[in-house]
Amino acid sequence: MAKFRVTVDVEAFQMTRERRMNKEDWPEWLIAAWNGDNDEAGTLQRISLESQLPDSLEIITRKGEERVLWGDYIVRGVTGELLTVAKDVFELTYEEVL
Numbered sequence: 001m002a003k004f005r006v007t008v009d010v011e012a013f014q015m016t017r018e019r020r021m022n023k024e025d026w027p028e029w030l031i032a033a034w035n036g037d038n039d040e041a042g043t044l045q046r047i048s049l050e051s052q053l054p055d056s057l058e059i060i061t062r063k064g065e066e067r068v069l070w071g072d073y074i075v076r077g078v079t080g081e082l083l084t085v086a087k088d089v090f091e092l093t094y095e096e097v098l
């Protein structure tokens with residue numbers, strides 16, 4: 001079996017309960033995803049409008065919905081697509097670029 005290494009830079013933002021409620025740290029690309037049309041690929045939205053805040057979030061992708069858990073990273077890929085990466089997987093896989 002062949003092995004592969006990811007060799008591109010991506011942007012990422014760790015979503016926490018505190019950051020969910022205060023968008024001042026959100027990058028512009030995440031704010032744009034939040035303000036996008038509901039149920040459109042590339043958007044970030046609430047799972048249930050009836051739930052109490054801070055509520056659960058999901059990313060709408062071309063393949064369906066991806067739930068964002070507290071502590072997960074929201075990654076913006078090389079083509080602008082959004083995906084979630086669990087904190088432990090993110091820390092093992094990604095290295096900060098300075």
